[in-house]
Amino acid sequence: MSDAKTFDAYLKGERPPNTATNSGIELDAVYGPGATPLAEKPGEYPFTRGIHGEMYRKRLWTRRQQSGYGTPKESNERLIFLLNQGMTGLNVDYDVPTKLAIDPDHPLAEGDIGTVGTSIATAEDVAELYEGIPLDRVSSTLICQPPASAFIVATYVRLAQARGVPLDALIGTIMNCAFTQLVGPNYQANTTFYPIEFSYRIGLDVMAWCAANMPKWNLVNVNAYNIRETGVNAVQEAAFAMMVASQHIEGLLARGLDIDAFAPRMAFFTAAGLDFFEEVAKLRAMRRIWATMLKDHYGAKNERSCWFRTAIQTAALPLTAQQPLNNIVRAGVQTLAAVLGGAQSIHTTSYDEAFALPTEASHTLSIRTQQVIAYETGVTKTVDPLGGSYFVEELTDRLESEILALMEAMRADGGYLKLFKERYVEDAIRESRFRHADAVESGAHPVVGVNCFANEDEPPPDMEFFRIDRSMMDGRIAYVKAYRKARNAKAAEAALTSVRNAAGSDANVMDSVLAAVDAKCTLGEVGQAFREGIGHTLPV
Amino acid sequence: MAKIMIAKIGTDAHDMGVTVVERWLADAGHEVVNLGLYNSPRRVAEQAAKERPDIVGLSFLGGEPVYLSGRVLDELREAGLGDTTLVAGGVLPPEVLRELEELGVAATFTPGTARETILETLAALVAGERRNVPTAKPKARTGAPGG
Numbered sequence: 298m299s300d301a302k303t304f305d306a307y308l309k310g311e312r313p314p315n316t317a318t319n320s321g322i323e324l325d326a327v328y329g330p331g332a333t334p335l336a337e338k339p340g341e342y343p344f345t346r347g348i349h350g351e352m353y354r355k356r357l358w359t360r361r362q363q364s365g366y367g368t369p370k371e372s373n374e375r376l377i378f379l380l381n382q383g384m385t386g387l388n389v390d391y392d393v394p395t396k397l398a399i400d401p402d403h404p405l406a407e408g409d410i411g412t413v414g415t416s417i418a419t420a421e422d423v424a425e426l427y428e429g430i431p432l433d434r435v436s437s438t439l440i441c442q443p444p445a446s447a448f449i450v451a452t453y454v455r456l457a458q459a460r461g462v463p464l465d466a467l468i469g470t471i472m473n474c475a476f477t478q479l480v481g482p483n484y485q486a487n488t489t490f491y492p493i494e495f496s497y498r499i500g501l502d503v504m505a506w507c508a509a510n511m512p513k514w515n516l517v518n519v520n521a522y523n524i525r526e527t528g529v530n531a532v533q534e535a536a537f538a539m540m541v542a543s544q545h546i547e548g549l550l551a552r553g554l555d556i557d558a559f560a561p562r563m564a565f566f567t568a569a570g571l572d573f574f575e576e577v578a579k580l581r582a583m584r585r586i587w588a589t590m591l592k593d594h595y596g597a598k599n600e601r602s603c604w605f606r607t608a609i610q611t612a613a614l615p616l617t618a619q620q621p622l623n624n625i626v627r628a629g630v631q632t633l634a635a636v637l638g639g640a641q642s643i644h645t646t647s648y649d650e651a652f653a654l655p656t657e658a659s660h661t662l663s664i665r666t667q668q669v670i671a672y673e674t675g676v677t678k679t680v681d682p683l684g685g686s687y688f689v690e691e692l693t694d695r696l697e698s699e700i701l702a703l704m705e706a707m708r709a710d711g712g713y714l715k716l717f718k719e720r721y722v723e724d725a726i727r728e729s730r731f732r733h734a735d736a737v738e739s740g741a742h743p744v745v746g747v748n749c750f751a752n753e754d755e756p757p758p759d760m761e762f763f764r765i766d767r768s769m770m771d772g773r774i775a776y777v778k779a780y781r782k783a784r785n786a787k788a789a790e791a792a793l794t795s796v797r798n799a800a801g802s803d804a805n806v807m808d809s810v811l812a813a814v815d816a817k818c819t820l821g822e823v824g825q826a827f828r829e830g831i832g833h834t835l836p837v
Numbered sequence: 838m839a840k841i842m843i844a845k846i847g848t849d850a851h852d853m854g855v856t857v858v859e860r861w862l863a864d865a866g867h868e869v870v871n872l873g874l875y876n877s878p879r880r881v882a883e884q885a886a887k888e889r890p891d892i893v894g895l896s897f898l899g900g901e902p903v904y905l906s907g908r909v910l911d912e913l914r915e916a917g918l919g920d921t922t923l924v925a926g927g928v929l930p931p932e933v934l935r936e937l938e939e940l941g942v943a944a945t946f947t948p949g950t951a952r953e954t955i956l957e958t959l960a961a962l963v964a965g966e967r968r969n970v971p972t973a974k975p976k977a978r979t980g981a982p983g984g
Contacts (some may be wrong), residue, residue, distance in 0.1 A: 314982050393849055393900075397848055404877055405848055406848060407908070408904045412899050412900055413849070479850060483850060617948065619949050652928060731860060743982035747949040747978075757934075758931065764930075764933075
C-alpha cells in the first residue's frame with residue numbers, strides 16, 4: 298500500500314484494463330432492446346433457455362464431485378464419505394496408467410499409480426470400488442477414454458450382472474471420447490499409446506454396444522472442459538466440442554445407426570470460466586447450436602436428441618497457488634455461472650487444487666458452495682433468470698455466431714479428425730497458451746494475487762495437502778502380479794488372442810473384451826493386445 | 838546462454854506449463870531440448886548423456902514428484918551425470934518443495950511464477966551457484982492492475 302504508483306492508479310479511477318470478454322468480444326457500455334426479442338420458453342426447441350420447462354424448481358442439478366485416488370478400496374471409502382455429505386452422483390476418476398490401459402507394473406506407471414485417480418487393473422478392483430453402492434440407484438460417471446473405456450464398461454457390466462442388476466437399469470455415463478478425455482486434444486498425448494483412428498473406432502464400438510444394451514446409459518460425453526483447460530477461449534471450447542460430437546455422430550451414422558437411437562444418450566462436460574456473462578451466454582448458445590444441428594443437419598426427430606445436456610466443472614485454470622483462499626471466491630462465482638447457465642450437474646473445483654488433489658475438508662467445502670447457492674440464494678426458483686437481459690441475449694447471439702463461424706470453417710476444412718491430425722488443434726492450443734501467458738506477464742489479464750494485489754512476502758499456505766503413500770503404489774504392483782499368477786493361464790491367453798483378432802478386424806471389440814474380463818485378463822493386457830492386433834508399438 | 842533439457846516424466850500429459858516455459862527459454866536465447874511427454878527416468882538420463890545439457894528441468898502436475906525426481910537423479914548418477922543440475926516446476930505443495938530441495942533438486946517453480954524469476958534463477962544456476970538457490974518465489978506485483 299506504500300506504493301506511490303498504486304495511489305496514482307486509484308486517483309485516476311480504478312478500472313478494468315479492458316472492456317472485452319475473455320474470448321475477445323468487445324462490449325458496449327450499455328445494451329438496449331435487440332432486433333429480435335426472445336419469444337422462446339424454457340423446455341422448448343431450440344432450448345436456449347434450458348432443456349426443461351421448470352429446471353431447478355423441479356429438480357436441482359446433480360452435485361457430482363470428481364473423486365478417486367489410491368487403491369479402489371480407498372476410493373470406495375471417499376465415495377461413501379461424499380455420498381454421506383450430500384453428493385448425489387458419482388464421478389469416478391482413474392489414474393493415468395488406467396486411462397492409458399497400462400498396468401501398475403508397467404515401467405512408465407511407477408510414479409503415477411493412484412496419484413490423480415484410482416488405480417484399476419482388474420474386474421476385482423471394480424467390484425471393490427463400488428462395494429455398497431447400488432448401481433441402479435446412484436448414477437455413476439466413469440472418467441475414461443477409449444480404448445480403456447471398453448474394459449471399464451465391460452467390468453462395470455459384469456459387476457452389475459453378478460449383482461443381478463439388469464443392464465437396462467444402469468444409470469450413468471462412460472466419458473468415452475477419444476479426442477478430449479485424456480488431457481484435452483493435445484496431439485502427442487492422444488497419439489502415443491494408440492493411433493487416434495483406433496481410439497476413435499473403439500469409442501464407437503463402446504457407444505454402439507451401450508446403445509444396444511444399456512438404454513439409460515450415456516454412451517459418450519464430449520469433454521469440452523478438457524479442451525478449455527488447455528488454454529483456448531470459450532468460442533474455441535464450444536466449437537471444438539461440437540465438431541468432436543459431429544465426428545462421433547457421423548461415425549455412428551456410418552455404421553447404420555439411427556440418429557435418434559443414440560443422440561439422446563450423448564452428453565457434454567463443459568467448463569465454467571470466470572468471465573461470468575460470457576460463460577452463461579456460452580451455455581445458452583451451445584444449447585441452441587446443438588438443437589439446431591441435430592434437427593437440421595442430422596435429421597433428429599426425437600426432441601431428446603436435441604437436448605444439450607451438460608455437466609459442468611468450474612475451470613481450474615484461473616485458480617492460483619498464490620493466496621489460495623481467493624480460489625474459494627472464484628469457484629463460487631463460477632458455480633453461480635454454471636447454475637444460471639442451466640447445468641445438469643456441477644463439480645465445484647476445490648481451492649487447494651493449484652497444489653494437489655482436494656482433501657476431505659476442501660472437497661466438502663465445494664459441495665457446501667453448491668448447497669449455499671442451491672438452498673440459500675434463491676437463484677433456483679425461476680428458470681433462466683438472466684434470459685431477456687438485453688446484454689445476455691445479445692452476447693448469446695454473438696457467441697452463437699462466432700461458434701458457428703468457427704464450426705463452419707472446420708467443417709469446410711474436413712472435420713475434426715482431419716484437423717486434429719493436421720495439428721490445427723495443436724497449433725490453436727499453443728497459440729492460446731502463449732497469448733494467455735503474455736497477457737498475464739504484461740498484466741493485460743489481471744490475476745489477483747499473481748500480477749496484481751500480490752503479497753510481497755507471501756508465506757507458504759497454512760493448509761493440509763493430500764499426499765499419496767508410496768507403499769500403496771508398491772502394493773498395487775504386487776497385487777496385479779499376483780492376480781495374473783492366480784488365474785487359468787490358458788484361458789487368459791485364448792481370450793487375449795480373441796481381443797487381438799478383434800482389434801485387427803472390423804468387428805466390435807466389446808464381446809472379446811467382456812470374454813477377456815471373464816478370463817481374468819488385466820486392463821494392461823487388453824491394452825497390449827489392442828496394440829498387437831493393429832501392430833502399434835510404444836516408443837518408450 | 839545455456840543448454841536446457843525439459844521433460845514430462847511418466848504418464849502425466851499436462852503440458853501447459855512446460856510448453857510456455859519452453860518458449861520463454863528459447864526467446865531468452867537458450868538452447869532448449871524438449872523431450873515432450875511420456876519419458877521414463879531412464880530415457881531422460883539417456884538423452885542427457887547424448888545432449889549434455891547444463892540444466893535438466895522436469896514438469897509435474899499428476900504423478901509423485903519426489904519419487905520421480907529421485908528416480909531421475911538415480912538414473913543420472915548411474916549414467917555418470919551426477920553433477921547435472923536438476924530443476925522442477927509445476928503443481929507442487931510446500932511440503933513437496935522442501936522434500937525436492939532435500940533430494941538435491943536445485944530450484945523449484947510453482948504456478949504463477951513470473952518469466953523473469955525463472956530466467957534469473959536459471960542464469961544463477963548456470964553461473965555456478967548450484968544447489969544453493971532457494972525455492973524461486975513468484976515476483977510479487979502488488980497494487981492494482983496497471984498501477
